[in-house]
Amino acid sequence: MSRKYVVVAGNIGAGKSTLVNLLAEHLGFIAYFEPVSENPFLKDFYADMPRWAFQSQLFFLANRADMHRRLSADPHSVVQDRSLYEDAQVFAKNLYQQGIMGEREWRVYQNLYETLAEILPHPSLVIYIRASVPTLQARIARRGRDFEAAIPDSYLEGLNRLYEEWISSFTLAPILTIPGDSLDFVAESRDLQVILRTVRKRLEDNQPYLFPFEM
Numbered sequence: 001m002s003r004k005y006v007v008v009a010g011n012i013g014a015g016k017s018t019l020v021n022l023l024a025e026h027l028g029f030i031a032y033f034e035p036v037s038e039n040p041f042l043k044d045f046y047a048d049m050p051r052w053a054f055q056s057q058l059f060f061l062a063n064r065a066d067m068h069r070r071l072s073a074d075p076h077s078v079v080q081d082r083s084l085y086e087d088a089q090v091f092a093k094n095l096y097q098q099g100i101m102g103e104r105e106w107r108v109y110q111n112l113y114e115t116l117a118e119i120l121p122h123p124s125l126v127i128y129i130r131a132s133v134p135t136l137q138a139r140i141a142r143r144g145r146d147f148e149a150a151i152p153d154s155y156l157e158g159l160n161r162l163y164e165e166w167i168s169s170f171t172l173a174p175i176l177t178i179p180g181d182s183l184d185f186v187a188e189s190r191d192l193q194v195i196l197r198t199v200r201k202r203l204e205d206n207q208p209y210l211f212p213f214e215m
Helices: 016-027 043-045 049-073 084-097 103-119 133-143 155-168 189-205
Strands: 005-010 031-034 078-081 125-130 176-180
Touching: 005 016, 005 084, 005 155, 016 031, 016 078, 016 125, 016 189, 031 049, 043 049, 049 078, 049 084, 049 103, 084 103, 084 155, 125 155, 125 189, 133 155, 176 189
Parallel strands: 005 078, 005 125, 031 078, 125 176
Antiparallel strands: none
């Protein structure tokens, strides 16, 4: 199989990082995770979100684009935990729709994102983990991160809606949708094997269009 670039997408608690690790382990891919650079605007953003949302999101977009560039230059097959596509079309868009990012700032941000999305190499496959809010909350509770404990259902519901809008209109790469409510690739080895077989087939076939994953 030739070199591949796979993105794993999904809401908070969907299991992206876990699946990235499992794909890297079983397929021999190099895993790329969230950029670790500290956002110098984050403290200001939490103190005054409308004032600093644009700067904060630009920093995240720049870091994600730099990671995209570096993994594109990696000679090995790679799998990425979240992409610049989600940064823009889910998380930044959520700030705009809530009125936290202004209209003018959003247009500038969106124009920059669209340019980057076109000029950077496109993924071979995007794996989208679709999960309901109860499933997300159960997995968030299971991993026990204090700063995630207070995430409200309404916030996850809003992100889920934007994820569905994004994934339904994304045309830069084939999509494989995993039903996260019915498949537990952490606890069930059979579920993981089904996913691995499906991913291998999709990548080897190099199909121009991929239908949603169904059990």
